[in-house]
Amino acid sequence: MLTLFITQEVLEAAYELFHKQSQYFDALRVALRMGNEEAIPDLMSQCSDPLMKKQMCFLLARHRINFEVEGDDDEEELNEIIGNEKLSEEFLKVAQDLDVTEAKTPEDIYKSHLAETGGFSRRREAGGAVVDSARANLASTYVNAFVNAGFGQDKLMTPDNEWLYKNKDHGMMAASASLGLIQLWNVEEGLAQIDKFLYSSEEYVKAGAALAVGILSSGVRNDADPTLALLDEHINGDSHIMKCAACTGLGIAYAGSAREDVMELLLPLVEQDNSGPNTMLEVSLAGLALGMIYVGKCDDAVGGTIVQRLMEASDEELDHSHAIFLCLGLGLLFLGRMEKAEAMLEALRTIEHKISKTAVIVLETCAYAGSGNVLQVQEMLHQCSEHIEEDAQHQMAAVVGISLITMGEEVGSEMALRSFEHLLHYCELPVKRAVPLALGVLNISNPDFSVIDQLSRLSHDPDTEISQNAILAMGLTSAGTNNSRVAGLLRQLSEFYSKEAGHVFCVRIAQAMLHMGKGLMTLSPFHSDKMLTCGPALGGVLTLIYSCFDLKSTLLDKSHYLIYYLTCAMNPRMLITVNEDLSWRPVTVRVGQAVETVGQAGKPKTITGFQTHTTPVLISSGERAELGTEEVLSVSSVLEGIVIVKDNPDYEAPETDEKK
Amino acid sequence: MGDTTTTATTDDNNLGSWGHEFIRSLAGEIGQEYNARVLAGADPDDDAAFADLLGMVDVIVPFNVEHNAEAEAIDLLIEVQRLKNVLKLDSIDEKNYKRVCLYLIKTADFMSDPDDYAVSNTLYLLQIASCK
Numbered sequence: 001m002l003t004l005f006i007t008q009e010v011l012e013a014a015y016e017l018f019h020k021q022s023q024y025f026d027a028l029r030v031a032l033r034m035g036n037e038e039a040i041p042d043l044m045s046q047c048s049d050p051l052m053k054k055q056m057c058f059l060l061a062r063h064r065i066n067f068e069v070e071g072d073d074d075e076e077e078l079n080e081i082i083g084n085e086k087l088s089e090e091f092l093k094v095a096q097d098l099d100v101t102e103a104k105t106p107e108d109i110y111k112s113h114l115a116e117t118g119g120f121s122r123r124r125e126a127g128g129a130v131v132d133s134a135r136a137n138l139a140s141t142y143v144n145a146f147v148n149a150g151f152g153q154d155k156l157m158t159p160d161n162e163w164l165y166k167n168k169d170h171g172m173m174a175a176s177a178s179l180g181l182i183q184l185w186n187v188e189e190g191l192a193q194i195d196k197f198l199y200s201s202e203e204y205v206k207a208g209a210a211l212a213v214g215i216l217s218s219g220v221r222n223d224a225d226p227t228l229a230l231l232d233e234h235i236n237g238d239s240h241i242m243k244c245a246a247c248t249g250l251g252i253a254y255a256g257s258a259r260e261d262v263m264e265l266l267l268p269l270v271e272q273d274n275s276g277p278n279t280m281l282e283v284s285l286a287g288l289a290l291g292m293i294y295v296g297k298c299d300d301a302v303g304g305t306i307v308q309r310l311m312e313a314s315d316e317e318l319d320h321s322h323a324i325f326l327c328l329g330l331g332l333l334f335l336g337r338m339e340k341a342e343a344m345l346e347a348l349r350t351i352e353h354k355i356s357k358t359a360v361i362v363l364e365t366c367a368y369a370g371s372g373n374v375l376q377v378q379e380m381l382h383q384c385s386e387h388i389e390e391d392a393q394h395q396m397a398a399v400v401g402i403s404l405i406t407m408g409e410e411v412g413s414e415m416a417l418r419s420f421e422h423l424l425h426y427c428e429l430p431v432k433r434a435v436p437l438a439l440g441v442l443n444i445s446n447p448d449f450s451v452i453d454q455l456s457r458l459s460h461d462p463d464t465e466i467s468q469n470a471i472l473a474m475g476l477t478s479a480g481t482n483n484s485r486v487a488g489l490l491r492q493l494s495e496f497y498s499k500e501a502g503h504v505f506c507v508r509i510a511q512a513m514l515h516m517g518k519g520l521m522t523l524s525p526f527h528s529d530k531m532l533t534c535g536p537a538l539g540g541v542l543t544l545i546y547s548c549f550d551l552k553s554t555l556l557d558k559s560h561y562l563i564y565y566l567t568c569a570m571n572p573r574m575l576i577t578v579n580e581d582l583s584w585r586p587v588t589v590r591v592g593q594a595v596e597t598v599g600q601a602g603k604p605k606t607i608t609g610f611q612t613h614t615t616p617v618l619i620s621s622g623e624r625a626e627l628g629t630e631e632v633l634s635v636s637s638v639l640e641g642i643v644i645v646k647d648n649p650d651y652e653a654p655e656t657d658e659k660k
Numbered sequence: 661m662g663d664t665t666t667t668a669t670t671d672d673n674n675l676g677s678w679g680h681e682f683i684r685s686l687a688g689e690i691g692q693e694y695n696a697r698v699l700a701g702a703d704p705d706d707d708a709a710f711a712d713l714l715g716m717v718d719v720i721v722p723f724n725v726e727h728n729a730e731a732e733a734i735d736l737l738i739e740v741q742r743l744k745n746v747l748k749l750d751s752i753d754e755k756n757y758k759r760v761c762l763y764l765i766k767t768a769d770f771m772s773d774p775d776d777y778a779v780s781n782t783l784y785l786l787q788i789a790s791c792k
Contacts, residue, residue: 011764
């Protein structure tokens with residue numbers, strides 16, 4: 001029988017123990033796990049080892065914590081690390097080391113020459129079905145942007161402006177915004193390239209450029225703070241599309257930073273109520289951006305404003321297809337904070353509109369994200385048991401919610417998988433439509449064989465929405481892995497659905513995710529040995545998931561740029577070992593399947609079936625690395641991202657070694 | 661729980677001679693007895709009501725930690741709701757803190773919220789009642 005203990009107390013004990021042993025890095029991990037950010041300054045000031053401090057800053061950077069070190073000898077350097085200022089440089093060096101710097105074209109990804117009907121199908125189509133070339137171009141824009149993300153060069157956008165003008169309206173916006181993704185994390189060079197579009201006479205190009213500035217500096221701190229400086233005027237401008245782009249840009253750039261100046265800029269946008277046709281879109285996007293910026297922070301001002309806006313909104317406004325993003329913004333604000341969302345839930349229940357149900361479930365599931373709370377899961381399953389075919393958006397949110405609650409914990413996720421099987425058998429269409437999405441959330445960047453199998457089956461479902469969602473979910477589960485099995489499946493799907501423009505677009509986006517960053521990146525919000533969940537990353541993925549609830553009016557319509565929220569979830573999945581001065585130091589490491597060692601006595605092996613590599617190496621989901629040499633000691637207890645190593649004082653070179 | 665065992669363990673520190681299997685079973689019984697008393701109305705925060713049990717716990721936990729059974733020690737502390745005591749243990753040092761912390765972090769996933777517990781317990785009692 002489990003007794004009356006709560007998670008926090010147990011973690012508190014672990015924190016104290018690490019603290020007592022002066023293991024500040026591990027103590028920091030536990031503190032972040034508890035969501036106790038107040039402990040950071042204490043830990044930083046108590047830690048006397050400069051190397052460990054640097055390593056702690058790398059962890060804060062990966063977790064996207066906006067913390068400023070003050071009163072330290074290495075202040076500048078430490079802040080640089082937390083601000084991810086060198087991330088682009090390191091990423092490009094890894095790319096060079098792995099020899100993948102060559103830019104890829106969308107055709108390199110589609111590989112249509114491998115398709116059985118190859119060039120023929122297109123020729124035949126030209127006469128029959130109308131070829132939706134605008135959408136095909138749009139898809140290519142996204143594929144190009146995601147595949148070359150962070151590499152600083154590509155073959156469509158950087159050489160000249162030709163590609164930009166092959167698109168129209170929102171396509172143009174996506175195209176100019178894609179520059180931001182290509183130059184990801186490299187603020188200075190990226191700005192130089194985007195600058196010329198910022199003053200374009202074409203409204204959409206300008207909006208795209210504004211978005212690009214935001215994407216570019218996702219998770220990166222810069223003293224000049226270009227995003228805020230450049231987007232400020234557009235937020236208060238008159239142009240609708242500029243406002244939308246600026247909101248999204250700010251949301252992406254400052255995700256997780258809890259910056260008050262940005263909040264003050266966005267709050268009036270949520271509050272506005274001059275009932276123009278576009279108002280609700282702006283309100284929702286601003287609400288979503290605020291949720292991303294204050295993810296998991298439970299800020300009263302943000303929460304109060306969003307709830308009040310929801311309560312005062314007219315029925316037409318709440319009927320708007322994007323109103324759900326306002327709910328998601330509120331949910332993200334309380335991400336993983338459990339009972340802190342109680343008061344908000346009560347307020348949401350008083351809304352007399354069908355969105356009330358959805359909002360409550362979105363908030364509830366976000367608040368309990370990653371908690372594995374069984375009672376919440378039962379509650380969500382209960383929601384799904386009602387047989388309704390219309391106004392069932394809340395059921396979709398409930399299905400995705402089950403994944404959200406159980407994610408990150410193996411036993412729970414496995415049980416969730418089983419219940420999804422039941423949902424597919426017994427529930428109405430709306431629930432079924434959300435099942436592929438839920439499967440995707442459960443396995444972000446983790447192409448598990450059986451899950452891909454299940455999704456592949458669903459991707460051939462006669463219902464349009466189930467199949468489209470399944471296709472996108474395949475992209476999500478395989479994001480950044482270059483998984484050849486999924487690549488093959490997606491190629492087949494692009495042929496199978498060659499006459500359905502919507503499906504083809506979904507397949508392209510899925511392919512873009514699959515080959516994201518040429519396989520050097522991951523979307524997974526989990527890091528540090530799966531112990532920590534990065535809020536902005538989960539928020540980015542959830543934005544995509546919620547836009548899949550109504551693909552026809554989001555991704556397949558004009559607000560496809562919401563896909564760019566994935567930027568917040570993109571992280572290099574590399575392992576680099578560096579010297580004390582942060583210069584590279586290649587060492588041998590063993591990378592293998594992670595083994596659970598909890599509760600075992602002695603020094604059990606943490607990995608199995610390993611291979612030996614020299615850093616830098618890529619770490620896939622479910623894998624773990626350990627040092628393969630005794631020559632050095634690592635400062636970090638977890639080998640992920642950038643790890644500082646130092647000479648082992650007890651190391652004795654083997655005498656038989658001829659080189660020495 | 662027999663009275664003889666109670667006196668034997670609290671008086672002596674010769675737990676090793678009783679065998680590890682006995683300690684394990686004793687720890688289980690302490691947990692059961694503790695829960696029984698809480699359900700019978702004893703205040704979990706009051707040490708006096710559980711003095712005899714906690715006396716044994718204070719002997720068993722360090723013994724477990726010293727003999728590579730950190731997991732069992734923590735389980736027992738969680739069972740008697742005295743996890744804070746883990747910080748007072750001198751036997752946790754640089755050799756075993758990693759195992760202790762790893763176990764704590766992993767168990768944290770499976771801890772329940774007091775309210776939920778109350779709910780599921782009532783449900784359980786209701787189900788038992790309806791079965792009869």
